[in-house]
Structure formats: structure tokens, C-alpha cells
Amino acid sequence: MIDDGQPTDTSKQQLDLEKCVQDIYSELLAVDQAEQEALLTLRRPDHIKYLHGGLQTLSSSYVSLDASRPWICYWILHSLALLGAPLPSGLTSKDIVAFLQSCQAKGGGYGGGPRQLPHLAPSYAAVASLVTLGDPAALASVDREGMLTFLESMAQDPQQGGGFQVCPGGEVDVRGCYTAMAIACMLGLDKQRLAERAGMADFLRRCQTYEGGMGGEPGNEAHGGYTYCGLAAACLGGCAHVLDLPALRRWASSLQGEVEGGFRGRTNKLVDGCYSFWQGSLFPLLHSLSIQHGSLQSDRHLSVTSPDAGQPDSQDCTPGHSHGEEHRGPDTAGSSDCKVHAMELGGLRDKPGKPPDYYHTCYCLSGLACAQQASDWILGPISNVLKSTDPLCNVLRERLAQAQAAHWRA
Numbered sequence: 523m524i525d526d527g528q529p530t531d532t533s534k535q536q537l538d539l540e541k542c543v544q545d546i547y548s549e550l551l552a553v554d555q556a557e558q559e560a561l562l563t564l565r566r567p568d569h570i571k572y573l574h575g576g577l578q579t580l581s582s583s584y585v586s587l588d589a590s591r592p593w594i595c596y597w598i599l600h601s602l603a604l605l606g607a608p609l610p611s612g613l614t615s616k617d618i619v620a621f622l623q624s625c626q627a628k629g630g631g632y633g634g635g636p637r638q639l640p641h642l643a644p645s646y647a648a649v650a651s652l653v654t655l656g657d658p659a660a661l662a663s664v665d666r667e668g669m670l671t672f673l674e675s676m677a678q679d680p681q682q683g684g685g686f687q688v689c690p691g692g693e694v695d696v697r698g699c700y701t702a703m704a705i706a707c708m709l710g711l712d713k714q715r716l717a718e719r720a721g722m723a724d725f726l727r728r729c730q731t732y733e734g735g736m737g738g739e740p741g742n743e744a745h746g747g748y749t750y751c752g753l754a755a756a757c758l759g760g761c762a763h764v765l766d767l768p769a770l771r772r773w774a775s776s777l778q779g780e781v782e783g784g785f786r787g788r789t790n791k792l793v794d795g796c797y798s799f800w801q802g803s804l805f806p807l808l809h810s811l812s813i814q815h816g817s818l819q820s821d822r823h824l825s826v827t828s829p830d831a832g833q834p835d836s837q838d839c840t841p842g843h844s845h846g847e848e849h850r851g852p853d854t855a856g857s858s859d860c861k862v863h864a865m866e867l868g869g870l871r872d873k874p875g876k877p878p879d880y881y882h883t884c885y886c887l888s889g890l891a892c893a894q895q896a897s898d899w900i901l902g903p904i905s906n907v908l909k910s911t912d913p914l915c916n917v918l919r920e921r922l923a924q925a926q927a928a929h930w931r932a
């Protein structure tokens with residue numbers, strides 16, 4: 523493209539965003555310590571209120587996200603779990619299990635809504651929701667046998683390129699690999715056998731690009747969401763050694779916003795809160811794979827275990843598109859909207875100037891939890907500390923351990 527010196531839409535948005543962040547910093551510096559602490563305090567009650575509002579109408583609303591109802595359920599439940607908050611009054615775990623049950627397909631797997639055909643992405647969201655709920659009835663509501671049959675039927679012939687299709691006739695991409703592996707991990711199914719059946723190691727190897735990140739399918743641009751799916755799937759399937767991990771780490775580091783902080787999803791795009799998880803969680807995964815000093819351990823399987831899982835099956839838990847519709851196309855960040863305290867209603871968002879949504883609330887909090895777990899240092903008051911999440915399945919570590927123990931006993 524010829525550079526005519528005129529700012530492009532993206533570079534204008536970038537400048538707006540940088541100005542906005544500078545305003546926020548100046549504001550922080552201008553106030554005394556007590557006020558600074560208030561500005562840096564995670565507003566739990568507001569976030570919880572916002573999340574509760576979304577769950578109460580789960581079975582009747584979200585017509586425009588009709589194929590994403592288990593996702594909405596997961597985003598809200600996991601956000602509440604990270605915040606250590608209960609379900610809203612008047613809604614029980616039983617109600618949510620019943621709703622997800624209505625999305626479970628006859629032969630196994632979950633659709634995006636009641637009576638829809640099964641798809642791997644809402645299947646992941648439904649299983650992760652049930653693990654997050656944590657009670658025995660929630661876990662028992664999953665047709666594990668049926669799910670295994672569904673997962674096996676999505677595995678593609680390695681001779682034809684391998685990988686997992688997301689639904690019958692659907693795309694074959696790294697989301698398929700990730701959701702199949704994460705579901706198998708949460709349900710205590712044989713991940714290794716599934717990964718081999720789909721020739722997953724070679725499929726994932728071919729998704730890594732010259733930049734070091736991974737695209738959705740071989741030949742596609744490297745993107746944070748797909749790189750998370752690719753690396754986490756490789757870790758879960760025990761084949762991370764096929765990836766060029768130092769290159770992946772360099773790429774992920776290079777996508778940090780130098781001025782405004784946070785992460786962007788791909789080269790030359792704007793930072794966005796949800797990449798705090800998609801990109802930010804790559805580092806704990808890489809750390810666990812022991813490439814800290816630029817060299818890999820000689821162990822071929824490079825397992826990552828959930829440190830506090832500690833259950834018989836946890837050794838085995840080695841380390842959609844559902845980017846909410848509201849995510850697309852960043853508007854110009856209006857600087858009057860950009861003050862730290864401007865958002866009064868709870869929820870987290872893509873960037874200043876955007877409205878909050880459940881998807882961004884979930885992944886901003888998940889990214890924050892990963893960052894808190896990775897260091898001894900907490901930004902803001904100690905009350906900002908969130909519950910610990912498993913960076914592979916992105917459910918609370920304690921709930922994953924509980925689910926795995928339950929399968930072990932069954």
C-alpha cells in the first residue's frame with residue numbers, strides 16, 4: 523500500500539487509544555494514594571451485579587446470539603467463579619444444568635441452543651460451565667460416552683490433512699483441536715488417543731506461521747485466539763515439541779502494546795482486553811514447558827500439570843469462533859469515555875470507549891487471574907486477587923481437580 527501520509531483508520535484509532543491511556547495515567551498521578559487505590563480497585567460488586575443480570579434471562583434472551591447460549595453461560599459462570607461470587611438469588615445450579623441439558627444432542631455433544639446440532643465450540647462451553655458449577659449432578663448430566671463418539675467423529679483422517687472439524691460439514695481449524703482436547707481433559711477421556719486419531723501434532727505444526735504465532739488453519743495469519751487454541755491443544759495432546767516454541771514466545775511478546783499496555787491479537791492491530799487471556803496465558807503455558815532459558819527439556823512429552831490439581835488424573839492434564847458479535851470493528855475511542863472511573867455499571871470491555879460484554883468480562887478477568895498467578899505482585903489492593911484458573915481448560919483449578927477426581931472414582 524502507498525503511504526500518503528494520511529492516518530489510516532487503524533492508526534487514528536491507535537492514536538486515540540494512546541491519548542486515552544495517557545489521560546488515565548495523568549489522572550492516576552494527579553490524585554493521592556487513597557484515590558489511586560480506589561481507581562485501581564476491581565469493582566467486584568458492580569461486576570457481580572452485571573453478571574447476575576445476564577444469567578437471570580439465560581433461557582429466554584440472546585436471540586441474536588442464538589447459537590452461543592452455552593458460551594454466554596460459560597462466560598458468566600466462569601467470571602463469577604473467578605470473582606468468588608455465588609449464583610444470583612432465585613437461580614440454582616439445577617436450573618442451569620436443565621438449560622444445558624436442553625442443548626445436549628441425542629448422540630452426544632452440545633449445540634449452540636436447545637435442539638441444535640452438536641458443535642465442538644458450544645460443547646466446550648457447556649462442559650466448562652458444568653465443571654464450573656461443580657456439583658455432582660452437573661457433572662453427571664454429561665453423556666460422556668456420547669461425547670467421546672462425537673469427538674471421534676470430528677477427528678479427520680491424517681492422510682487427508684488431519685485435525686478436528688468443529689461440526690459435521692464445518693471448518694477444520696485449531697479451535698476444533700483445542701475444544702476436543704479441553705473437553706477430553708475435563709471429562710477424563712483419552713486425549714492422546716484422540717490426538718493421534720486426528721494426526722493433531724502434524725496439523726498444529728502446519729498452523730504455525732513464519733511470524734511464530736499460529737493461524738486458524740495452515741497458511742492463515744497468526745492470531746492470538748488461534749495461537750492460544752494451538753498451543754493449549756498441543757500441550758493437552760502432549761505434542762508441544764513439534765512447535766517452534768522460542769519463535770512463538772518471541773511473537774507473543776512482540777504483540778504487547780508498548781504505550782497503552784495489554785496485548786493485540788495480531789500484527790498492526792489494536793490492543794484489546796480479551797487478548798490479556800489469549801496472549802497472556804501463553805506465557806504460563808510456555809513457562810511450564812520449560813523454555814524459560816531458550817532451551818527445551820529433552821522430555822518428549824513436555825507435560826504441563828495444574829499445580830494444585832493433585833488428583834490421580836491430573837498428570838494427564840498436560841498443557842470459536844465465539845468472539846462475541848459485539849467484539850467486531852473497534853470504534854474510535856471517545857476520549858470523554860476514557861476516564862478510569864467512567865464506567866459505572868460493571869463488566870469489562872475490549873478497550874476504553876467500548877461497552878462491556880460477557881465475553882470480554884470473562885477473558886479480561888481470566889487474563890488478570892493468569893497474571894496474578896504468575897507473580898507474587900498484585901496491582902492494586904489485595905482484594906483484587908481472583909481465584910486461580912487452569913490456563914489450559916480455563917476453568918477454576920479447584921473445580922477441574924474436583925471433576926477429574928469424580929471421573930477417576932466413576
Ligand SMILES: CC(C)=CCC/C(C)=C/CC/C(C)=C/COP(=O)(O)OP(=O)(O)O
Pocket residue numbers: 643697700701745746747748751786787788791792794800842843844845849850851
Ligand atoms: C476456545 C475458543 C473456541 C477460542 C476461540 C479463539 C479466538 C478468540 C479466535 C479468534 C477469533 C477471531 C477471528 C478474531 C479476530 O477478530 P477481529 O478481527 O475482530 O479482531 P482483531 O482486530 O483483534 O484481530
Ligand SMILES: [Zn+2]
Pocket residue numbers: 794795796797849872882
Ligand atoms: Zn476482544
